[in-house]
Amino acid sequence: MKKIYLYLAIITIMSVLLLVLSFFYIDRQGxxxxxxxxxxxxxxSGYEKIDRYLIENKLIYKSLVEFPRSxxxxxxxxxxxxxxxxxxxxxxxxxxxxxxxxxxAYIRNLGDAVSxxxxxxxxxxxxxxxxxxxxxxxxxxxxxxTYAPLARRYNFKKxxxxxxxTMAIISPDLPPVPAVVSITAIGKDIITINDKKVKxxxxxxxxxxxxxxxxxxxxxxxxxxxIKIPKCGFKAVxxxxxxxxxxxxxxxxxxxxxxxxLVFKSGDISLNGALSVPTAKKEPYPALLLIWDKGxxxxxxxxxxxxxxSILARNGYCVLRFDKRGVGKSQGFFxxxxxAEEIEDLKxxxxxxxxxxxxxxxxxxxxxxGEGGFxxxxxxxxxxxxxxCVFLAAGATMDxxxxxxxxxxxxxxxxxxxxxxxxxxxxxxxxxxxxxxxGQGDWTTIEASSVFTKKVKTYGSYDMLEVLKxxxxxxxxxxxxxxxxxxxxxxxxxxxxxxxxxxxxxxxxYFNDLDHLLGQMVKTxxxxxxxxxxxxxxxxxxxxLDENLTTPKIADTEPLGSATNATTE
Numbered sequence: 001m002k003k004i005y006l007y008l009a010i011i012t013i014m015s016v017l018l019l020v021l022s023f024f025y026i027d028r029q030g031x032x033x034x035x036x037x038x039x040x041x042x043x044x045s046g047y048e049k050i051d052r053y054l055i056e057n058k059l060i061y062k063s064l065v066e067f068p069r070s071x072x073x074x075x076x077x078x079x080x081x082x083x084x085x086x087x088x089x090x091x092x093x094x095x096x097x098x099x100x101x102x103x104x105a106y107i108r109n110l111g112d113a114v115s116x117x118x119x120x121x122x123x124x125x126x127x128x129x130x131x132x133x134x135x136x137x138x139x140x141x142x143x144x145x146t147y148a149p150l151a152r153r154y155n156f157k158k159x160x161x162x163x164x165x166t167m168a169i170i171s172p173d174l175p176p177v178p179a180v181v182s183i184t185a186i187g188k189d190i191i192t193i194n195d196k197k198v199k200x201x202x203x204x205x206x207x208x209x210x211x212x213x214x215x216x217x218x219x220x221x222x223x224x225x226x227i228k229i230p231k232c233g234f235k236a237v238x239x240x241x242x243x244x245x246x247x248x249x250x251x252x253x254x255x256x257x258x259x260x261x262l263v264f265k266s267g268d269i270s271l272n273g274a275l276s277v278p279t280a281k282k283e284p285y286p287a288l289l290l291i292w293d294k295g296x297x298x299x300x301x302x303x304x305x306x307x308x309x310s311i312l313a314r315n316g317y318c319v320l321r322f323d324k325r326g327v328g329k330s331q332g333f334f335x336x337x338x339x340a341e342e343i344e345d346l347k348x349x350x351x352x353x354x355x356x357x358x359x360x361x362x363x364x365x366x367x368x369x370g371e372g373g374f375x376x377x378x379x380x381x382x383x384x385x386x387x388x389c390v391f392l393a394a395g396a397t398m399d400x401x402x403x404x405x406x407x408x409x410x411x412x413x414x415x416x417x418x419x420x421x422x423x424x425x426x427x428x429x430x431x432x433x434x435x436x437x438x439g440q441g442d443w444t445t446i447e448a449s450s451v452f453t454k455k456v457k458t459y460g461s462y463d464m465l466e467v468l469k470x471x472x473x474x475x476x477x478x479x480x481x482x483x484x485x486x487x488x489x490x491x492x493x494x495x496x497x498x499x500x501x502x503x504x505x506x507x508x509x510y511f512n513d514l515d516h517l518l519g520q521m522v523k524t525x526x527x528x529x530x531x532x533x534x535x536x537x538x539x540x541x542x543x544x545l546d547e548n549l550t551t552p553k554i555a556d557t558e559p560l561g562s563a564t565n566a567t568t569e
Contacts, residue, residue, distance in 0.1 A: 034223065035242060036144050038067070040523075041233040044245055045069060048144045048236065057084045063145035068245045071302045071521075071529045072098035072295075078145055080138055086152050092138045094169060099327050101296030101334045105172045107138070116429070118172030120295075127175040127429035132165070139166035139181055141205075141213060144224055144236045150181065151203065151215065151222045159185045170416070174408075175429045177422060182206045191216055193225055194240050200225055209417070250303050250522075250530040255279065257313035264322075266348035272329035273322025273349075274299050276313035277358050286363035286549040287318035287353055288390075289379075291346060293370030298328035303530030304369060304518065311538040317545065320353050346375055350383055363387055363549050365473075367541070368394060370486060370516070373494075374464050381470025388548050390476045390541060393483055393516050396464055396490035396497075414484050468497040474505035476544045478537060480514030505548075509540050 031053035038046040046067035053060050058081050065076040075097045081090040092107040103120035113129040137153070139146045150164055161184045167176040186202040198218070205213040211232070216225040227236040253259075260275045278285055290308060292301045299321040300306045309319040325345055326334030354361045365388035368376030373394025380389040408426050416422065475498060479491040488510060498506050511518070511534070519533040 032223075034144075035239050036224075036236045037239040037243075038065075039233075039235040039237070042235070043523075044243070046245070047239075047242055050145050050148075052148070054084060058082065058090065059084055059086045061145050061149065063143070065143070068247045069523075069526070069528050071531075074098050078143065080145065080149065082137075082149065086149060088135065089137050092169075096172075099296035099298060099334075101327065103172045105169045107167065107169070107176055114167070114176070116175045118169070118174070120172040125173050125175065125429050125433050127425060127432055130175055130425050130428075132167070133178060133180075134165050136165035136167055136178075138168065139164075139179070140168050141207060141211060141229060142232075142234055144227060147205070147213075147215060147224050147227060148222070150183065150205070151217050151224065154183050154185065154203065154222075156185060156201070174412075175422075175425050177416060177419075179208045181208075188219075189216060191226060193238050198225060246526045247528055248526045250300070250306060250527050252306050252310035254310060254314050257310070259309075259313075264348065264352040266325075266345040269325060269345070270331045271322050271325065271345060271349070272299075273320060274309070275356070275358075276309040276317075276319040278313055278316050278318070280316065282316065283358050284360035285316060285318040285358055286365070286545070287320065287356075287359040288312060288365045288367055288545070289346070289349055289353055290319060290321040291366060291368040291372035291375045291379075292324060293372055293393075296324060296327045296334050298323045300530075301369060302517075303522075304533055306530070307519070307533040308367070308538060308541065311542060312545070315542055315546075317549075318353075318356070318359050320349060322349060343375065343378060346379055347383070350379060350386070354385065361385065365389065365545070365549060367392065370394065374467065377464065377467045377471050380473050380475075381467055386473055388474050388476070388545065389471060390478070390544075391491070391494065392478050392537075393480060393486055393518060394477070394491060394494060395486035396493040410484070410487065465493065465497045468494060469501040471498060471501070472503055474548045475503065475507070476541065476548075477506065477508040478511070478518070478540060479508075480511050480516065480518055482513065482515040485516040507544060511536065 031051065034050045034052075036048045036050070037044060038048060046065060046069075048063055048065045051060075051062045061078075061080040061082075063076075063078045065074075065078075067074045076094060078092070078094045080092050082088060083090065089109050091109060093104070095102055095104045103118070105118040106116070108115045109132075110129060113131055116125070116127045116130060118125045137146070137149050139150060150166070153164060154162055161182050163180055163182050166179050166181050168179060169176050182205070184204045184206070186204055189200050189202040190197055191200060192198070200216045201219050201222075203215045203217065205215055207213070211229060214228045216227075217223060218225060223238075224236075225238050227234070229235075257276050257278050260277060261272070262275055263270050263272055265271070290301070290305045292305070301321070305321045309321055312319050323330040324334060325332035325337050325341065350364065350366075353359055353364060362385075364385055366376040366379050366386055367390040368374065369392040371394075373391040376389050376391060376394075380386045408430060409423050412419070412423050412426060477491050477494060479486075479488045481488050491508065491510070495506060495508055514534055514537070517531050518537050519531045521529060522532050523529050
């Protein structure tokens with residue numbers, strides 16, 4: 001019995017020693033974990049978990065950000081590496097996951113310059129040796145992980161307003177944006193965090209665009225306690241636990257139609273979709289296939305297709321929409337999904353639509369939104385059964401490497417500001433990216449990815465304006481004049497191409513007050529963020545289809561908005 005007690009005592013002592021050693025290891029590593037609850041307009045919206053630790057003589061910040069109610073179920077991971085004292089930035093990596101698809105961006109410090117690489121779907125952007133202003137760090141006003149390194153650089157002995165060079169990634173399609181952030185210490189403060197009064201320092205971060213962020217940090221270790229940006233309704237608060245954020249999908253239901261979930265095959269891949277069918281007994285119905293914009297789109301396309309399908313089905317049309325390969329409930333892998341496979345999936349969707357008893361096989365049309373305009377044109381030219389073709393905010397090019405300098409410059413001026421030095425960097429990135437796409441340059445890490453280069457090459461092998469030559473069906477073009485993704489001028493190019501090919505059945509409508517979304521983003525309660533399409537847009541589509549697909553009218557339809565503030569040509 002004494003031996004048993006002795007063994008138990010030894011085990012207990014060893015356990016205590018291991019526990020002490022583990023704490024010593026954690027202390028040496030300096031590992032700390034912080035959890036922040038994120039609010040927009042005081043509504044719980046997401047969380048950011050941050051790990052900070054020291055390893056191999058480098059200070060590491062890692063974060064995971066989740067927004068369950070965002071339109072694409074967005075998750076973002078970030079990793080920033082500094083020298084051990086946190087004064088010298090080494091590199092930054094971010095990965096964004098939306099509907100299961102990933103985009104990445106990477107910045108490496110070269111001393112007097114940085115290199116940048118961004119990859120998103122079948123597009124990439126790179127820039128080698130972008131000039132920087134002195135010592136800098138990464139900063140994003142809505143990323144808590146980027147505040148701590150700046151707060152640690154502030155000199156409390158000098159106090160007053162101090163300036164820091166920063167860079168921010170706004171898109172993997174553009175090089176990082178340089179900016180200067182000023183920090184001013186307001187003074188000591190006491191705030192309530194997790195029902196406890198906490199003594200802290202209050203700082204004001206002022207950004208170049210005039211935004212002000214109030215930041216509260218612990219006095220001793222400068223850990224972030226709370227951030228508030230009144231202008232955009234953003235707030236981040238240190239939290240001890242993660243509470244569930246309920247999420248409801250956006251629906252637009254009516255007794256005038258039923259929605260059926262269905263699965264169809266494209267080769268060996270099963271694709272999941274929805275068929276909206278009118279309840280009025282007037283089968284077979286004319287039908288429309290909805291084709292998404294670029295990126296990992298599901299059948300609802302941010303809510304845009306939810307609204308369009310609902311309005312058309314209420315008024316006598318069958319509407320098919322489905323999840324892209326590797327997105328939502330569809331099989332396959334979106335990361336390896338190239339344009340040729342996307343075309344085959346859409347051809348399979350048309351054949352499936354024609355096989356349905358509810359559908360009038362002689363009255364089938366296609367509607368493409370954004371990049372989907374190319375696919376709609378391709379199908380309309382390749383399949384004689386396609387009776388009509390609708391373009392919503394379509395672009396005149398499919399090749400991601402053909403985005404010209406003017407388009408990039410206009411986008412930057414409208415979304416970032418007139419910054420000649422940054423515009424020059426963006427145009428330089430365009431030039432370098434084109435060189436690499438042609439097999440030149442020194443970015444062998446890109447060229448090593450056979451899957452990635454395959455996607456880039458297939459996108460570059462299709463020409464929207466060439467495809468339009470085969471489109472003989474009536475065409476409706478709708479574009480918002482405030483569109484900064486695909487400029488309205490691109491629809492003018494589409495009109496011109498159709499006219500030159502002899503297609504005179506073209507109607508164009510340009511809305512003065514709409515952008516690429518053709519509606520507005522809506523955030524309501526627990527419902528997932530979504531786009532509600534402007535009633536004028538759906539009314540224009542419906543009226544045009546009634547004239548060109550000759551659908552019988554249904555007497556007791558629900559009222560629709562009128563097409564106002566638009567120019568029809």
